[in-house]
Each structure stands twice: as structure tokens, then as C-alpha cells.
Amino acid sequence: MAEPLLRLAGLHTHIGQYHILQGVDLVVPEGELTMLLGRNGAGKTTTLRTIMGLWRASAGSVSFAGSDLAPLATPEIARLGIGYVPENMGVFAGLTVRENMVLAARGGELDQGRLDWIFSLFPALARFWSLPAGNLSGGQKQMLSIARAMVEPRRLVLIDEPSKGLAPAIVDALIEAMQELKRTATTILMVEQNFRMAQALGDGVAVMDDGRVVHSGRMAELAADQALQGRLLGLSLGAHQ
Amino acid sequence: MTDRTAETPAVPSPPLKERLLARLPYWTVPLLALAGLAAIADLSTWTTLTLAGLAMGMLIFIMASGLTLVFGLMDVLNFGHGAFISIGAFVGASVLLALGGWTASSSLALNLAAVCLAIAAAMAATGLLGWFFERVIVKPVYGAHLKQILVTMGGLIVAEQLIHLIWGPNQIPLPRPEALKGSWVIGEVVVERYRLLAVAVGAAIFLGLRWALVRTKLGLLIRAGVENGEMVEALGYRIQRLFVLVFVAGSALAGLGGVMWGLYDEIITAQMGLNILILVFIVVIIGGLGSVEGCFLGALLVGLMANYTGFLAPKVALGSNILLMVAILMWRPRGLLPAGKG
Amino acid sequence: MLKALLSEDYPRSRLLTALLVVIVAGLALAPFVFPGIRPLNTAATICVFIVLVASYDLLLGYTGIVSFAHTLFYGIGAYGVALALDAWPASWGAVALGTALGLALAMAIALLIGLFALRVQAIFFAMVTLAVASACLILASQLSGLTGGEDGLTYRVPHLLSPAFRLVDGKVLGVRLDGRIVSYYLLFLAAGALVLAMLRIVNSPFGRVLQAIRENPFRAEALGYRTAVYRTAATVAAAAAAALAGALMALWQKYTGPDTTLSLSIMIDILLMVVIGGMGTIYGAVVGATVFVLAKNYLQLLMAAAAGATAGLPLLPQLVSPDRWLLWLGILFVLSVYFFPSGIVGRLRGRGGEGGAPRG
Numbered sequence: 040m041a042e043p044l045l046r047l048a049g050l051h052t053h054i055g056q057y058h059i060l061q062g063v064d065l066v067v068p069e070g071e072l073t074m075l076l077g078r079n080g081a082g083k084t085t086t087l088r089t090i091m092g093l094w095r096a097s098a099g100s101v102s103f104a105g106s107d108l109a110p111l112a113t114p115e116i117a118r119l120g121i122g123y124v125p126e127n128m129g130v131f132a133g134l135t136v137r138e139n140m141v142l143a144a145r146g147g148e149l150d151q152g153r154l155d156w157i158f159s160l161f162p163a164l165a166r167f168w169s170l171p172a173g174n175l176s177g178g179q180k181q182m183l184s185i186a187r188a189m190v191e192p193r194r195l196v197l198i199d200e201p202s203k204g205l206a207p208a209i210v211d212a213l214i215e216a217m218q219e220l221k222r223t224a225t226t227i228l229m230v231e232q233n234f235r236m237a238q239a240l241g242d243g244v245a246v247m248d249d250g251r252v253v254h255s256g257r258m259a260e261l262a263a264d265q266a267l268q269g270r271l272l273g274l275s276l277g278a279h280q
Numbered sequence: 281m282t283d284r285t286a287e288t289p290a291v292p293s294p295p296l297k298e299r300l301l302a303r304l305p306y307w308t309v310p311l312l313a314l315a316g317l318a319a320i321a322d323l324s325t326w327t328t329l330t331l332a333g334l335a336m337g338m339l340i341f342i343m344a345s346g347l348t349l350v351f352g353l354m355d356v357l358n359f360g361h362g363a364f365i366s367i368g369a370f371v372g373a374s375v376l377l378a379l380g381g382w383t384a385s386s387s388l389a390l391n392l393a394a395v396c397l398a399i400a401a402a403m404a405a406t407g408l409l410g411w412f413f414e415r416v417i418v419k420p421v422y423g424a425h426l427k428q429i430l431v432t433m434g435g436l437i438v439a440e441q442l443i444h445l446i447w448g449p450n451q452i453p454l455p456r457p458e459a460l461k462g463s464w465v466i467g468e469v470v471v472e473r474y475r476l477l478a479v480a481v482g483a484a485i486f487l488g489l490r491w492a493l494v495r496t497k498l499g500l501l502i503r504a505g506v507e508n509g510e511m512v513e514a515l516g517y518r519i520q521r522l523f524v525l526v527f528v529a530g531s532a533l534a535g536l537g538g539v540m541w542g543l544y545d546e547i548i549t550a551q552m553g554l555n556i557l558i559l560v561f562i563v564v565i566i567g568g569l570g571s572v573e574g575c576f577l578g579a580l581l582v583g584l585m586a587n588y589t590g591f592l593a594p595k596v597a598l599g600s601n602i603l604l605m606v607a608i609l610m611w612r613p614r615g616l617l618p619a620g621k622g
Numbered sequence: 623m624l625k626a627l628l629s630e631d632y633p634r635s636r637l638l639t640a641l642l643v644v645i646v647a648g649l650a651l652a653p654f655v656f657p658g659i660r661p662l663n664t665a666a667t668i669c670v671f672i673v674l675v676a677s678y679d680l681l682l683g684y685t686g687i688v689s690f691a692h693t694l695f696y697g698i699g700a701y702g703v704a705l706a707l708d709a710w711p712a713s714w715g716a717v718a719l720g721t722a723l724g725l726a727l728a729m730a731i732a733l734l735i736g737l738f739a740l741r742v743q744a745i746f747f748a749m750v751t752l753a754v755a756s757a758c759l760i761l762a763s764q765l766s767g768l769t770g771g772e773d774g775l776t777y778r779v780p781h782l783l784s785p786a787f788r789l790v791d792g793k794v795l796g797v798r799l800d801g802r803i804v805s806y807y808l809l810f811l812a813a814g815a816l817v818l819a820m821l822r823i824v825n826s827p828f829g830r831v832l833q834a835i836r837e838n839p840f841r842a843e844a845l846g847y848r849t850a851v852y853r854t855a856a857t858v859a860a861a862a863a864a865a866l867a868g869a870l871m872a873l874w875q876k877y878t879g880p881d882t883t884l885s886l887s888i889m890i891d892i893l894l895m896v897v898i899g900g901m902g903t904i905y906g907a908v909v910g911a912t913v914f915v916l917a918k919n920y921l922q923l924l925m926a927a928a929a930g931a932t933a934g935l936p937l938l939p940q941l942v943s944p945d946r947w948l949l950w951l952g953i954l955f956v957l958s959v960y961f962f963p964s965g966i967v968g969r970l971r972g973r974g975g976e977g978g979a980p981r982g
Contacts, residue, residue, distance in 0.1 A: 091514055117516035129511035131504040133619070138500050145516050147497060187515070357745055420960060427959055429688045429748050430897060434956035437890060441949035445940055554886065558756045561749035569745070595764040599757045605750070606738065 042105070044069040044195060044226045045090070050099035052082075052089045059085045061250035062099065067195070067243075072217070072227040074241035074258060076234075076272060081247040083230040084126055087197045090228075091123050092116045104194065118145070122188030126199040126230075130180045132173030136164055139172050143187035150190075157186045160216040178209035185216060195226045202233040214239050234272070238262045246271045305616035308608075309580045316588040324468035329587045335475035337583025338482020339544060343537035344560040344567075344575050345489060346530015352506035352570020352619045354523045357425065359432040360413055361534055361560065363439030366553030367409060368402035368535025369542035370447050373454045375401045376543075383457040391457035395543070402539045403532040409439075410531020414524055436554065443550040451549040454542045478540055485533070486576050493572060502526060506570045506619045559586075562605050568615025577616055581608075627818055629825040633905055638970040642905060645912050649810055653803050654795050660919075666806055668915045669813040670871045675895045676820050676907035677863035682893075683902030684824050685856045686836035690889055691735060691751035694758050695728040695861040697883035699868025701762070701769060702727070704878035707777040708770075714780050721869045725862055732861030736854030759884040774879020783808070783873060809870050816863055821904050823859060832856055833902075891918075894955050900965025909966050914951075922947050 045067040052060040060082050067073045075083050088094045090101055092113040101108040108116050117123070131139055140149060158165040161182040167175060172183055181201055188196045201217075202210045210233065217240050220227065231237045237244070241258030254261075254271050261267060313330055320326045347361045375398040376383055382394040417435045421427040455461075456474055463472040493499035501522055505512045509519045541556060542548040563582050567574030582601050589600040608616060633639045648655065652665035674696055681687045702724020703717060710716040735754070739747045762769050769775065779801075781787055787801035797803065823829050835842040835849045843849050872878045882888075891914065899910020922944035932938040940946065962969050 093510060093514065112518075113510075113513040114516050114518045117514055123514040125511065125514070129508055129514070131507050131511070133503055133507055134500060138504075141497065142500055142504055142512070142517075143515055351745075357748070417956065425745060426682075426686060426688060427963070430893065430959045431956055433890070433893065434952050434959065437952035438949060438956065441946055441952060445946060445949065449945060555756070558753050562753050565746055565749055596761075599761060602753055602757045605753065609738075609746075 043067055044104055045228065046100075046102050047086070047090070048100050048102075050086070050089060050101065051097045052085055052094050053097045054085070054094060059250055060089060060096075060099075063247070063250070063252055065245050065252050065255070067226060067228050069226050070224045071242040072221055072229060072240050073243040073245065074237045075228060075230045075245050075247060076232075076237060077247035078273065079232075082250040083247055084199055085250075086247070087123070087125075087199050087228070087230060090116075090197060091121070120192075120194035122191075122193040122196040124184045124188050124196065124198040124201065126203070128180045128184040130172045130175070130183050132171065134172060135169050136172055136175070136183055137168050139183055139187060140164075140190050143190045145191065153190060156219075157189055160219055161186055161212075178205050178212075181205060181209075181213065182216070185213070185220075189220060192223070193225060195228065196220070198227060198229040200230050200232060202231065202236050210236060234268075305574070305577060305612075308616065309577060309584070312581055312584050312588075316584060319588065319592055324470075325591070327469045328471070329591055330584065331469075331471060331475055331479070333584035333587035334580060335472075335478040335482070335544070335583070336586060337580040338479050338486075339537055339540050340556070340559055340563050340582060341482055341576050341579035342485050342540065343534050343556060344563045344579055345485070345572055346526070346533045347560055348564045348567065348570055348572065348575045349502065349506070349526050350523075350530050351564070353502065353509065353519070353526055354422065355425075356418055356422070357428055357432070358413075358418065358527075359429060359557065360417065360435040360439065361432075361530070362553035362557035363436045364406040364410060364413075364531045364534035364553070365538040365541070365556050366443055366548075366550055367439060368406045368538030369454075369548040369552060370443055370452070370538075370550075371405040371535070372398035372402040372539030373452055373542055373548055374447075376454065376457075377452075383455070386458045388459040391459045394457060395460075395539075399536050399539050402535040406535025406538070407528045407532035410528045410534075411524065413531070414527040418527070440550045440553070447550075451547055453547050455546055456543050460543075474543065478544060481536075481540060485536075486572075489572055498522075498525075559601070562601050566605055566608050566615055568612075568618030570619030571615070571617045574615055574617030574619075629818075629822045631821055631825045631904075633967075633971075635967075635970045635972065638905065638909075638967060641909060641970070645908060646814075653806055654797055657797055662802065662806060664915060664919050666809050666874050668912050669809050670867050670874070671892075671895065671911035671915055672908050673813045673816045673867040673870070674864055675892055675899065675911045676817050676904050677860045677867065678892050679896050679901060679904055679907045680820060680824065680856060680860040680863070682896055683900075683906070684829060684832045684836060685853055687853060687857065688748040689735075689751045689857070690748060690886075691755040691758075692860070692864055692892060693884050693886070693889045694755050695732065695864035696868040696871075696888070697758070697762065697880075698728040698731070699724040699865030700872040700878045700883045701775075701868075702865070703869045703872035704775045704777060705768070707779065707872075708775050712778040712780050712784075717780060717869075717873065721866070724869060725865045728861045728865035729858050732858045733854065736857040739853075755884070755889065756886065759880055759886070762880045762884055770879070772880065774877060774882070776877045779805070779873055779876055805874055809874055812866070812870055816866060817904065817908065820863060824904060828852070828855070836902075894951055896965075897955060897963075898951075898958055898965055900967030900969075901963070903965070903967045906965050906967040913966070917951065918947065921950075 043066040045065075047063050047065040050060050050063040051058070063082070063086055065075075065086070075086065077083050085094060089096050090108065092108065092111055096109050099109075103119060103121070106119070108119075123129075131142070134142070140154075141147070144150070163175075163179045164183060164186055167179065172180065175183060185198065185201065188198070201213050205213070214236055217227070217229075221240070229240070238258065244256060244258040244261050245252045246254040254267075261271075316330065317323070317326045320329065343361075343365055347358060350356055350358055376394055379394040379397065382390040385391065413435060417431055418428065421431050460474045460477060463470050465471075493503055501512060501517055505519050505522055512519050512522075538553070541552070545552075559582060563578040564575060565578075566581060567576070567578030581604060585600050585604050586597055590597045593600075633642055649665055649669060653662055656662070656665070674692070678692050681689055681692070699721070703720040706716040706720025706723070735751065739750065763772050765771070778784065782801060783805040784801040787804065789799035789804060793799075824832070831842065831847050831852050834845070835847065835852055839849050868883060871883070875882070895910035895914045896907060897910075898913065899908070900906025925942050925947055926944040928942040929939045929944065932942060941949075958965060964971075
């Protein structure tokens with residue numbers, strides 16, 4: 040088996056006095072979308088933040104394309120080609136949509152071809168191009184946040200619960216956009232609570248509980264196995280359906 | 281595709297009333313000016329005072345802008361900012377006094393050249409000092425407000441003492457260059473020449489800052505960093521470098537403000553920085569920490585208020601600014617235009 | 623007995639105990655061991671500043687609040703006594719009334735500031751108090767009809783405290799027991815009582831909640847403590863102690879002016895004393911105030927000698943000139959915030975950089 044693009048081994052993270060990640064082992068194969076599932080407080084967001092260097096790992100390793108991310112600072116990690124769509128979307132409300140996109144394109148130039156592609160997925164962004172991002176609706180902010188991660192080719196994109204708080208119609212739009220992104224062979228690690236979205240998009244899946252990965256396998260297998268779903272995910276995911 | 285566009289609402293434009301309310305902070309300045317007119321009831325006096333107030337406000341804005349950005353970007357409250365003001369004034373005064381021939385000449389060009397040189401020297405000195413201050417004094421205490429306040433206060437004390445050490449214990453008179461002395465009388469309105477210069481410099485700095493913040497990528501990064509520094513890092517930018525840059529620029533602006541203020545008062549003391557810092561704090565609080573536009577509004581409000589009350593009831597001039605601050609905080613606990621977080 | 627007096631909060635270090643014993647004994651016997659006007663004045667200043675600094679420690683060290691309005695309360699206490707003695711004949715009734723009015727006003731203003739600060743961001747507090755304090759300083763200088771303006775007020779104190787009073791005829795241990803000595807011991811005992819009272823406050827359940835808030839306000843709030851109420855109460859208590867310190871100083875100096883009570887430089891002195899002594903310990907206030915006041919009074923003599931000795935050299939004489947003593951204390955202050963955030967007391971207790979100092 041080829042070396043995965045991202046591999047977490049025995050990852051521990053402390054936040055203050057709390058021991059959040061207690062030895063996370065996770066592989067994200069190149070070119071796939073890996074779903075990270077689990078109930079609230081299982082450590083999914085902390086896992087993404089630790090990969091991004093926003094929390095310091097207290098033990099364990101994060102290897103990305105052969106290099107160790109643990110000693111790197113967040114900007115250096117991002118420069119390796121990792122895009123991050125945080126849980127709160129991290130949209131700069133005081134900046135216009137365009138300015139948000141300009142900052143995300145580190146080269147400084149917006150590639151018109153890529154932009155057209157993004158606009159075809161999220162037409163709202165084209166319409167509100169020069170309005171402050173703070174004026175956007177929740178769904179549009181989420182689209183902008185994802186668009187920022189797509190504005191340049193990235194090797195890996197981390198996405199934290201894109202469907203959170205959004206109406207089903209908008210979730211459909213997001214699913215469509217993510218499928219487009221998958222076609223570019225971008226590797227994606229996505230945290231999700233919405234099982235419909237997870238099922239539609241996931242290639243591989245990992246389920247977390249109490250700061251550890253308690254199950255990993257193929258999404259299709261998990262989707263087919265009701266009993267396994269019930270055991271791993273309980274009612275928390277069912278409630279979202 | 282079609283149903284996706286259906287779910288997005290039309291152009292997000294809030295109702296008129298809401299938009300007017302959002303504009304309300306901008307109306308405070310003309311409202312205060314009108315209130316001043318009503319209280320003074322004499323148009324020519326009011327015009328003179330308003331011009332003086334705007335000049336003072338512009339000068340305070342120059343000094344406050346750096347402080348508010350430094351706070352917005354890194355959550356650092358820098359009491360040492362006052363030291364940069366004093367040191368800028370003293371360096372500028374040294375240059376001006378050394379160029380006595382130029383300042384005593386009645387040629388406006390020579391006068392302005394001397395002032396420009398003084399400002400350049402002051403900005404260079406305080407910018408450099410700001411860099412040193414950030415590296416040595418502030419950096420070790422990121423994220424710890426209490427220590428920041430204590431350490432930067434300590435830095436202020438040491439800097440004041442160093443001024444005494446270098447320039448002696450006494451205040452230094454700093455006469456304005458010849459061509460900037462005196463005033464024009466237009467009808468019954470007295471226009472002090474130097475105040476006009478102060479307004480011009482302040483307006484230029486404000487427009488320049490606004491341009492830089494809106495039009496340049498660096499400015500975008502600073503505004504984004506004030507809002508959400510973590511996300512700026514996650515996009516691959518080193519916010520630390522950005523911060524050092526803003527700190528140095530803010531210190532240089534404090535130095536510029538120090539020279540201008542020294543010429544305004546025509547006397548400089550080592551303590552002037554701390555005294556002005558109090559006004560600067562009031563301005564920054566009124567404007568909303570981290571916001572350059574709010575800072576500009578706050579500075580104009582404070583400048584106008586100080587001049588109106590200085591005329592109407594001189595004994596309570598500074599107290600009136602405190603009342604202004606309290607009133608605005610009662611209305612908006614985070615200031616007029618707080619930099620949006622998240 | 624000792625246990626009750628110290629509220630079971632012992633110095634917890636032999637060296638510190640020894641230092642405290644020396645300070646207390648020195649202050650208790652000052653009139654006899656260090657006769658003369660200047661040493662007695664120094665000792666009295668130390669007593670007052672111990673109270674003032676301890677009351678500030680209640681805010682800064684135990685609650686993590688940075689206020690620059692502390693001299694305001696000190697000044698109000700001093701002006702309360704001064705105005706009463708200025709307006710009425712020098713009687714104990716006037717002293718009591720002035721103290722009570724000053725105390726009430728200081729506590730009322732502290733309550734207002736506390737309530738106001740609840741509405742704004744915590745970081746505003748330092749800035750707001752700085753602005754308020756400087757406005758009050760200017761106000762006191764400007765209202766010359768009431769406060770005597772820049773010149774301040776000079777007044778007579780009750781006969782018992784005036785130099786003309788004789789407790790006994792003749793001398794005791796070579797010292798004439800006049801009203802100065804009586805004043806001094808009044809000051810000493812009052813200061814001692816106030817410090818012990820504050821020690822009691824910080825070791826009470828109330829004090830423990832304050833420390834919990836300092837360590838983690840969100841957690842304290844989650845545990846059901848209304849942090850706002852506790853912080854306001856701490857501000858009021860600290861203001862009361864500061865006002866009493868001001869009243870004592872007014873009685874001792876028989877003079878009250880803006881520069882000796884309200885000025886920002888006194889505020890900075892307090893800050894230096896509490897940090898150098900050790901935040902959050904109360905004992906730090908005792909050590910810090912003593913070291914600082916002694917340094918202010920005697921370091922300058924030493925520096926003058928050093929300046930004289932280095933007269934021929936470049937720069938050095940200016941660096942060690944007695945006027946520059948604050949330069950060295952400022953540097954010491956910055957260094958101590960970095961390297962000994964728990965101050966002299968924390969150092970002596972062997973906790974180095976950790977522990978006593980707030981992390982906020």
C-alpha cells in the first residue's frame with residue numbers, strides 16, 4: 040500500500056488542563072475524501088486544529104507527504120499546500136468577498152479560470168463579489184470559506200462541519216461543490232455530523248470517541264451496516280437525518 | 281444550479297432604519313459640532329474653536345492610530361506608546377533647534393523643510409525604538425494582559441528617565457518656525473496657521489492609512505488579522521511579522537505626533553507622552569479598540585469637546601472628555617466602531 | 623494568638639519571617655532607634671504606604687484588576703481629613719467626620735467605577751481608571767476655592783498630635799515624647815490593624831473566591847460565583863483601605879496637596895512597590911513599601927556619593943545621579959516582572975517565577 044498523504048500516529052493534545060486527544064491514529068490516503076465522524080466532544084475539531092498547528096500536539100506525530108508537521112508553525116503548515124475551513128468558517132466579515140479570496144490566493148493573483156469554476160459552483164459569490172462578507176448569509180459564508188480553500192490548488196483540505204446549521208437545500212449545494220472538488224483529485228479530510236452528507240461524499244471513514252479513533256474503514260461498508268452505525272454513532276447521527 | 285440560486289436571498293440590504301442606525305456613529309461628530317454651536321451661540325468663535333478642535337483631534341488621531349491597530353492585531357495594550365510620543369518630540373525639537381537658521385527665516389519653504397526633517401528624524405528614532413521595544417519588552421509577554429500593562433508601564437518610566445538623562449531635567453521651549461506663527465483673520469474668524477498645517481497633516485495621514493488598509497494587500501492582511509488572526513495564519517501568513525511592522529509604523533506615527541504636538545504647545549516635557557496617552561486612551565476607547573475609523577471619529581470628538589468646553593467651562597475640560605467617554609460606552613459598550621471579531 | 627492575628631497565613635519562609643520581624647520591629651522602635659525628624663518621617667511614610675500598597679495588592683494581586691485610580695481613593699481619604707480640619711477647629715470630631723466622609727465618598731466612587739467597568743471590556747478598565755484619575759487630579763488642582771488648588775491645604779491637627787504636646791515631662795530613652803511620637807504610634811498601630819484586616823480578608827472564603835476569579839474567571843462564573851459582584855466588592859474594599867491610608871497621611875503631614883496624594887507618580891510608585899514586593903501576598907506590600915521608601919530616601923544619597931566619585935568620567939555621573947534613581951527602579955521593575963513575577967516575597971518563599979503572581 041502506498042504511503043498515505045497524511046498520517047497521524049499516537050497524537051495527544053492538551054488544551055489547558057484538559058487532555059483532549061488521547062492517542063489518535065489516522066491515515067488519509069492521497070486523492071480520497073476521508074470522513075471524520077463522532078459525537079460532540081469526541082475530539083474531531085481538535086484533531087483538525089492540531090494538524091493545522093493551531094493547537095500544539097503534546098505527543099505523537101503528524102506526517103504529511105513525508106515531512107513532520109508537529110514542529111512547524113501554522114503559516115508554514117499552510118504553505119505546504121494545506122487549506123483549512125474552520126468550524127466557525129473564519130470569514131473576514133469586514134473584508135469584501137473579493138478581498139477574502141485575494142488573501143486566500145497567496146500568490147496574490149486570482150486565477151480567472153479557477154474563479155469561473157468556483158462561481159459556477161457558488162453563483163452567490165459572484166453576485167456579492169464586492170460586498171462585505173459580513174453581509175452574507177450563513178450558507179454563503181460557508182461557501183466563501185470553502186471557496187477560499189479552492190482558490191488555489193491544495194494538496195490537502197481540512198473541512199470542519201460544513202453543513203452545520205445550514206438548510207437542506209444549501210447542504211445539497213455544498214455536496215455538489217465537494218464532489219466537484221473531489222474530481223480535482225484534492226485530498227480532503229472532513230469532519231461531519233450530517234450522515235447524509237458523509238454518506239454522499241466519503242471514501243474512507245474514521246469514527247472518533249473520547250479522543251481516539253475507534254473505527255476506520257470504507258464509508259460504503261459503514262453506510263451498508265446499520266448495526267455498526269448504531270453501535271458507533273448511536274442516535275447522534277440518526278437525529279440529523 | 282437553479283434551485284441553488286433560489287435559496288440565496290436577494291442582495292443583502294438591511295432595511296433603511298437599520299442602515300441609518302449603523303451610520304449613527306458617523307453622525308456623532310457633526311452632532312457634537314452643532315451642539316457646540318448651540319452652546320457657544322457665536323458663529324465666529326465657534327468656527328475658530330471648531331478648527332482648533334479639528335486640529336487637536338487630528339494630532340491625537342496620528343498618535344492613537346498606531347495604538348489601536350497594535351491592540352487590534354495582537355491584543356497588546358502598550359502603555360509605552362506614550363514614551364514614543366515624548367521621544368519623538370525631543371528628537372524633533374533637537375533637529376529644529378539645530379536648524380535654527382531655517383526656522384528663524386521667514387521663508388515658508390525653509391520652515392517646512394526644517395519641520396519635515398524634524399519629523400523624519402523623529403519617526404526614524406521612534407520607529408527604531410518601537411522595533412526594539414517590541415522585540416525586547418513586549419514579545420515575551422504576549423497574551424498576558426496584566427504583565428503587558430506592567431512591563432510597558434515600566435518601559436514608559438525608563439524611557440522618561442532616559443529623556444531626562446539625554447536632554448536634561450527641564451522642559452524645552454519649542455517655538456514654531458516663523459512662517460507658521462500667527463494667524464489669518466478672515467472676517468471675525470481667527471485661523472491659526474499652524475492649526476491648518478496640523479489639520480492638513482492629520483487628514484493626509486488618515487487618508488493614507490485608509491488607502492493602505494483598503495487598497496494594499498498588506499492593509500487587507502492587517503484588517504483580516506484584527507478580525508481573526510488565527511485564520512490569517514491558517515491561510516499561510518506570519519502574523520508575527522505583520523505585527524512587528526504595525527508596531528514600528530505605529531511607533532513612528534507616535535513620534536510624528538509628538539513633534540507636531542510639541543510645536544502645537546510650543547513646549548515639550550518628558551511627561552508629555554503620559555499626559556497625551558490619557559487622551560489617546562480616551563480616543564481609542566471611544567472609537568472601539570482596533571478600529572482606525574473609529575479612532576478617527578473618537579479623536580475628532582475629543583478634540584472638539586476639549587475646545588468647546590475649554591471655552592465654555594475651562595475648569596472641567598478634561599472631565600468633559602471623560603463624560604463623553606462614559607456616555608459613549610453607556611450607549612455602545614465596545615466603542616463607536618469596534619473592529620469586528622469573528 | 624499569632625495564628626489568629628495572621629489569619630493562618632504565615633510568611634512560610636524563614637528569611638521572609640526574619641525580614642518581616644526586622645521591618646516590624648524597626649518600625650515599632652523607630653522613634654527610639656532612629657531619632658530625628660527625617661528617619662521618623664521615613665518610618666511614617668513606610669507605614670502609610672504599606673497600607674496603601676497592600677490595599678492595591680488586594681486589587682492587582684488577588685483579583686487581577688489593573689487600576690490606575692488607586693491614588694484617587696488615597697487622595698479622597700486625605701482630602702476628607704484635610705477639608706474637615708481646614709473648615710473646623712482641630713478636634714477629634716472633625717477628624718472622625720472627615721475620615722468618615724472621605725471613606726464613604728471613596729467607597730461610593732469605587733462602587734460606581736466597579737459597576738461601570740462591568741459594562742465594558744476588562745482591558746478598558748486600566749485605561750478608563752487612568753483617565754478618571756488624571757481628570758480628578760486636574761479637578762483638585764483647579765477647584766482652588768475648595769482644595770487650595772496646587773498649593774494644597776495646611777491645617778492644624780488635634781492637640782494630642784501636635785508637636786507642642788508632651789506625653790510626659792522629660793525624656794524617655796533620650797527621646798522627648800511629644801505629639802509627633804504620639805502621631806507616629808497612632809499611625810503605626812492603625813497601619814498594623816489595617817494590614818492584619820486585609821490579611822484576614824484575603825484568607826476568608828471571600829478572598830479565596832477572588833483568587834479563583836483571578837486564575838480563571840470563566841470557571842469561577844461556571845461554579846456559580848458572580849464574578850462581577852466579587853470584583854466590585856474587592857474594588858470597594860481596596861478603596862476603603864486606601865482612603866484610610868490617605869486619612870492617616872493627612873494627619874501625619876498636616877498638609878494635603880494634589881502632588882502628594884493624587885499624582886500619577888504616586889500611582890506608579892505603588893505599582894513598583896507591589897510588583898517588587900510580590901503580588902498577591904500582602905506581605906509583599908510590607909516588604910515592597912519598605913524597600914522602596916528606603917530606596918527613595920537613601921538610595922539617592924548613595925547615588926549622589928557615586929556620582930561624586932565618578933565625576934570625572936563621561937556619562938556615568940549622569941547615570942548614577944540621584945535624580946535618576948527612578949531609571950534604575952524602572953529597569954528593576956521591568957526585570958522583576960519578567961524574571962521574578964512573584965517579587966521578593968515569592969522569591970523568598972522559593973517559588974521563583976511561579977505561584978503567587980497572577981497569570982492574567
